[in-house]
Amino acid sequence: MVLSRFLRTVLAALCGAVLLVPAVPGPALAASAERVAARRQVAAYLAAHPGGVAINDNEISYGGGALVITLRAPERNYAVADCPWGWYCFYDRTDFGYPRGKLSSCGRQNLATWQWQFRVESAHYNMSSGSVTFSYYDTPLFSVGAGNRIRADASPYRNWANYVNRWC
Known part of the structure; x- marks a missing residue:
């Protein structure tokens, strides 16, 4: 009888603990699931765009930090040109939709180096001087610079650019 009462008490305590465990770490589990999903997205991007x-x-980062890709926009970023100061950015979608690539170096660069050729749909120039021209090989398509910082839609040249040339 004593053993049976003891077992019932232990079982009741264990059942109560099991019922409480899922309720306690809910936010932690959600954050962990988001982190796992983010890591999977990074891994998938790297598999599709190696290097x-x-x-x-x-x-x-590509080229030792020459190009930095940001996969997801910050929360509450709705069609906003958000290139950090000192960079020029190009976006995979119109209206500054992510992923976003950012460069800062001068001169001509082949976007294929980073598997970003034929992907530019909008651009933002966030430097105090200079400009950058997006080109299809040697044919200039459009430019952004200190005097015209944003291009929310690269139309009619969406997804045409495979080179950039920044004049410093």
């Missing part, structure tokens, strides 16, 4: 190094759960 980069993951900086964190949202950014990938």
